[in-house]
Amino acid sequence: MRFVLLGLPGAGKGTQARVLCQQLLIPQIATGDTLREHVQEGTTLGIEARTYMDRGEYVPDALVVKMVEERLLEPDAVKGFVLDGFPRTVPQAEALDRALEAADAPLDVVIKFTISDSIAIQRIIGRFTCLTCKRTYHVEWSPPLDDALCDDDQTPLEKRTDEDELTVKRRLAIYRQQTAPLETFYAARGVLREVDAEASPAEVTARMMAALADVL
Ligand code: AP5
Numbered sequence: 001m002r003f004v005l006l007g008l009p010g011a012g013k014g015t016q017a018r019v020l021c022q023q024l025l026i027p028q029i030a031t032g033d034t035l036r037e038h039v040q041e042g043t044t045l046g047i048e049a050r051t052y053m054d055r056g057e058y059v060p061d062a063l064v065v066k067m068v069e070e071r072l073l074e075p076d077a078v079k080g081f082v083l084d085g086f087p088r089t090v091p092q093a094e095a096l097d098r099a100l101e102a103a104d105a106p107l108d109v110v111i112k113f114t115i116s117d118s119i120a121i122q123r124i125i126g127r128f129t130c131l132t133c134k135r136t137y138h139v140e141w142s143p144p145l146d147d148a149l150c151d152d153d154q155t156p157l158e159k160r161t162d163e164d165e166l167t168v169k170r171r172l173a174i175y176r177q178q179t180a181p182l183e184t185f186y187a188a189r190g191v192l193r194e195v196d197a198e199a200s201p202a203e204v205t206a207r208m209m210a211a212l213a214d215v216l
Contacts, residue, residue, distance in 0.1 A: 135152060
């Protein structure tokens with residue numbers, strides 16, 4: 001099955017994508033994680049992307065579309081995927097349409113996780129990330145067993161460079177301007193399902209699974 005996850009920064013897309021992928025045995029394609037890997041490795045894409053990411057702005061469509069098109073051609077994506085953080089603009093959604101039409105593999109469901117700005121800000125400011133397995137933690141709501149290490153692989157947890165309050169507010173504004181139109185884009189096709197994400201991670205998973213009950 002092929003899914004797209006939408007929602008404000010901090011809505012829990014990464015957290016829930018992880019659960020859905022483990023359950024359905026399909027890959028999580030998280031453009032933010034892939035771009036951060038490029039930044040860490042110092043690739044040409046990473047060097048260019050970093051200037052946008054650190055400011056909380058979107059990386060240009062052409063760069064991200066090429067990256068995702070290549071990823072979708074990898075063998076593990078044939079049986080399905082969860083796109084977490086892509087598409088984020090109408091041109092990206094149109095490019096995804098073209099790629100999926102060429103593969104005769106349409107999207108099944110677009111899930112939109114709904115939260116308020118204030119919860120989004122609290123979640124991001126309290127987040128720590130494992131740069132090895134990409135698992136996220138929250139200082140208050142999902143703390144690691146050991147204060148500073150990932151439960152799964154013992155990697156020291158880190159803060160991202162786009163998590164200060166000013167940058168988060170800019171990211172929220174950019175989502176409204178550039179990504180919110182995709183909700184109408186996908187609602188018009190009848191594939192959009194909304195999940196109220198202001199609850200514990202386990203409760204949000206239960207709500208997501210209930211919203212997908214007829215397709216899983
Ligand atoms: P990206 O990494 O995709 O960031 P984002 O979409 O802004 O989303 P986040 O990762 O901040 O949040 P999330 O919704 O995944 O929440 P999470 O599960 O971590 O993108 C970063 C940047 O890369 C962009 O700004 C842009 O520059 C660039 N980029 C990426 N894709 C691009 C594209 N397609 N085009 C152009 N540029 C692109 O949860 C957040 C926190 O809350 C965690 O601490 C978690 O533990 C906690 N939490 C989660 N769920 C709950 C819950 N239910 N209750 C309590 N706490 C919870």
